[in-house]
Amino acid sequence: MKTAVIVFPASNCDRDMVVALEKITGKKPHIIWHQDEDIPEVDLIALPGGFSFGDYLRCGAMAARSPVTKRVIEHADRGGNVIGVCNGFQVLTETGLLPGALMRNESLKFICKDVKLRVDNNDTPFTNAYAQGQVINIPMAHHDGNYFADDDTLQALEDEGRIAFRYVDDSGDATKSANPNGSRNNIAGIISRRKNILGMMPHPERLIEEAQGGTDGLGFFESMINALN
C-alpha cells in the first residue's frame, strides 16, 4: 500500500501519522509539502492533525485552499482513498469532501483525553478490522471537534450508514455524558457516500503500541491494509 501524508504549515501530527503508516505498511509514506503541486500515485492520502495555518480564521479553512488540496480533491474524485484525522477532518469538511462543520467544543475548552468510540459501520476500508459495534479506546485532543450538520444532512448520514465512529460510554451507549464536545448525534467520524473518504476527530495513530497505553488504533490502519492491498 502506497501512502502520502500532506504537511501544512503548523501541521503537528504529521510525524505521528508517518510513523503509524510506515509501521503498518512497511513503507515510508511520501511526505508532501502544501505548496507541492503534485502528489505521486498512491493508494491513500492522509491529512494529519495539528493547527494548520495556526487555525486562524477557522480550523482547516486555509489548508482547504492550499495548492496541494486541489490535488487531494482530484484524487478523492477519482475514487482514491483519503483520511483526515483531527485537523485533517476539519480540512475535509472545509473542502466540502465531507459534509458538515467542526465547531468549538461545547465546553469552549481544548480537551485531551482517551474516549470510547463505537464502530458504527465496519463495512468501510477504514473500519473493517473492527467488529460492528465494537467499543474502542482512542485519544482525542482538540478545541474544535463539535460536529455540526443540518437535520437533513444528519438524517442522510444516519440513513446511509455513514457514521463510522460515535462517542459512547463504557457500555457502548451514545449518551449525552459520553459526548465530550457537543457533537450532534455523538459523531466522532464520518465517511463519504462512496466510502473512500473518512474524517474523524480522535487520533488512532497515537495508540498503536502497548507503550502508548494500548493498541486500539491499530485496527484503523489494518483495515486499510485489508481493503487496499
Next chain:
Amino acid sequence: MTWNNNVEITDVLVKEHGLSDDEYALCLEILGRTPTLTELGIFSVMWSEHCSYKSSKLHLKTLPTKAPWVIHGPGENAGVIDIGDNQAIIFKMESHNHPSYIEPYQGAATGVGGILRDVFTMGARPIANMNALRFGSPDHHKTKHLLSGVVEGIGGYGNCVGVPTVGGETNFHPSYDGNILVNAMTVGLADQDKIFLSAAAGIGNPVIYVGSKTGRDGIHGATMASAEFTEDTEEKRPTVQVGDPFTEKLLIEACLELMSTDMVVAIQDMGAAGLTSSSVEMASGGGVGFDFNLDMVPQREEGMTPYEMMLSESQERMLIVLKPGREDEAKAIFDKWDLDFAVIGKITDTGNLTLTFKGDIVADIPTQPLADNSPEYDRPWVKPQSKAELKNEDVQAPADMKQTLLKMIGSEHLCSRDWIWQQYDMQVMADTIQKPGGDAAVVRIHGTDKAVAISTDCTPRYCYANPIEGGKQAVAETWRNITAVGATPMAITDCLNFGNPERPEIMGQFVGCIEGMREACNILDYPVVSGNVSLYNETNGTGIHPTPAIGGVGLLSDSSKMVTIAPQAEGEVLILVGDTRGHLGASLYLEIIEGREEGAPPPVDLNIEKKNGDYVRAQIDAGNITACHDISDGGLYVSLAEMVIASKMGMKVTVDTGTIPSHAFAFGEDQARYILSVPADKVDLILNTANNADVTTQNIGIISGDELTLNSTTPISVSELLEAHKGWMPDYMSID
C-alpha cells in the same frame, strides 16, 4: 512623536530607567561620555535584575554545575546533558510571573514560547513541556480568572506548536494572591555534534534577523520583571506581549532545517530585552563587535525609533550569524516557511555594538564591559530561622479518619489536576509513555528504547518554614519522583522565585534555599545545568513564599522497565520503604484539617535519601516491582489513596504504628519514603535485599477488592475516593 536620540539625560530619566547612581556612573565610565537615549535604554535593560542577575549571581555561583554527563551548564541558553548514542537532552525552566498576572493568557503563552526558543535555539527539537504554577487562595477574587487564563494560555501555545505538555504542579496559597508564579520548562533533544551556541565569530560574517516583525510589544518588560508591583501596575497592560504559536512552530521547523546544514556560526533567540540582550550576549560572548543598520530590521509598526526597536520584546524572533556568502541559501529556507529574513548587519573587530539609523550612529557601546562589568551586589541578608518544631501531642487526632482522608484528597492541594491537564495536548509526537498524574512524566526518545523522566517540584511551605531544609527538599523531591518511575536522575534546572531582595529577610530566604539546594545537588550528584531567577514577587510589601521550583530530568535506558503509581494485580504486596516518624510540622494535614501553618518542615537526610532511592531504582530495574509511588504531600495515607485512584483497585493495609500517634503515622510527611507494589513471590527478595542495603522496609498490606482499608478506619470504596478526588477543580471553575 518626535524622536530625539540626544535628549538631555536627566537624573529623572536615569531613575525612570531603573539605574542607580552607581550604575549610571559605571555606564558613564564604560562609554567615556553621556549616553544617548538609545544607549541609556540598552544599559537599563541589560543591567535590570532580570537580565543581569545582579542580586543573585554571587550566590548562584556556589551551586554545583558539573558532572561527567554535563555538556553545557549555566551560561548558555539552556543546560545540555549527555544521554548516550551521541544524543543530548537540552532543558531549562523559566518564569513568566509578572506578565501572567497582568494578562494571564498571553503571559503564560509567551512564557511557553520563550522557553521553547531557549531550547531550540541550541539545536534541539522540543519534546516535552512542563510547568510549575502557583496561585493565590481559591477565595481570592482573581484566582479563578488567573488559573483559567494561565492554563488556557499554556495549552493554546503548546498545543499549537505540537509539543506535548506532560505535566507539572499547581499550588494554591494566599502568599501568591498578588503575585502568581508561572514557571515553564521545555525539554529538547539534539545530536551532540549539532549543538549551537550563541558566541558570535568571524569578522565580516553577516548577522541575520528571522521570525516575526518587530512591534512595540513589551517595551520595558524586562524592567517590569525587576520591580515590585503596586496597585497601579495594571495600567501597564499595553506592554504585555502577544504570542503567535503558529509563527513559533514555523520558526522551530525553519531553524532546525537551517541547523541541519553547515551555514550557522551562532544563534540566539530574542527573549527578554529582545534585540539588545541577544546581540550583546552574542557579541560579548565571542569577543567581537556588531554593526547593525536598524533600517533593515523588519518592523510591524510605522515610525519605530531605535530605542523602541532595541527594547521591543516582540515574540518569535531569532538572531543568527551565518557563514559568509550563505545568505541566499538561508533565505530560501525562511521563504519556504514564510518568515521574515533580513541581513541587519555584520560582525566587526571593534568589540562595539554600533547601531545606525537613517544614516546616523545612534548607539556605540563596548559590549564586553556592558556584559561583564554588569553590577553584582552582595545584598545584606539575615540568616533565616527555622520555625520551631511542632510536637505531635499538640496536634489533635481527627474524629473520623475516613472523612479526614476524603477531605484531604478532595482539597485544592491534593485533588485531581485533570481539569488542567486535559487542556494540554499530552500525547502529540506519540512518545508520551507516562502521562501527568504519576510521580514523573516519561517521554520516549523517538525511535529508541530510551526515555526521559521529568518532574517539577517545590514545597514552598517548607521553604518558608526553613529555607535550607526547603531548598534541599525541593531538589530531593524531583530526584525521588524521577527515581520512582525507574529513571536515573541526571540534572536539574531551577526557577528561583522570591520576594524583594533588597529586604534582608527575603535575601536570607534566597541564600538559605540556595544552601539547601547546593547540599542536595552535591550529595545526590545531581547538578544544576540551567535556571532563572525571578525576584520582586511582592505586592505592597508582602512577599510570596520562597519558591525555588526545581525541574529534574532523568534517563531510563530501557523504557520498558518504567513503572507507574498504579499497582497491576490483585494479591500484590505493598512495601513501605524508609523510616516513618510521623512528622506533622508544616504538613498539609495541619494546613487542611487544622487550618494551621506551623512547625518546622520534615528534615531531609540526603544520605538516606540517596540510599533509599538507589535501592528502589535498582529493584525497578531488576523488574521486581510493578508499581512505585513516593510519599510526599499528605503523607502515607494520601499516597496509598493515590495508588488506589490510579489503579482503581482496592487495598487492605495493616500497619503497626508503634509509638507514633496513628494520624501522625498516616499523614506525617517524613522524607525519603516510597511505597512499592510487589508480586507476592518477590516479597522475600525485596525485604532481604533491602535489609542487605540497610534500607528500612515494612510489609504494610495487599492489593485486594474494591475498597481501601487502612487499619481500623472505615473502609473507603474506590468509587468514593475517585469521586472525592476529581470534584474540587471542575466544581470550583464552574461557579461564577
Next chain:
Amino acid sequence: MKARVHITLKNGVLDPQGKAIKHALSALGFDGVNDVRQGKYIELDLAETDPDKTQSTVEDMCKKLLSNTVIENYSIEIE
C-alpha cells in the same frame, strides 16, 4: 476601497461562545439579555475603486474563504 465583512453563525447553529457570553453577562447582573450570538469582523483595504466590482469580489472572498457557508452567514459593507 474599504470593505467590512461581518460573519455570524446561521440561525439554528449552536453558538457555545455566545451562550457563554450570555451566561457571563447575567452573572455580572445584566438581566434581560435574551440571546447572544457572536461572530467575526474582517476589514479589507482594497485597491479596487468601483463599488459594484468590490462588492462582487468580496462576496466571492466570503464564499471561497472568509466564511464557511455550512454554518455561517456573512454581510458586507463597502465604503
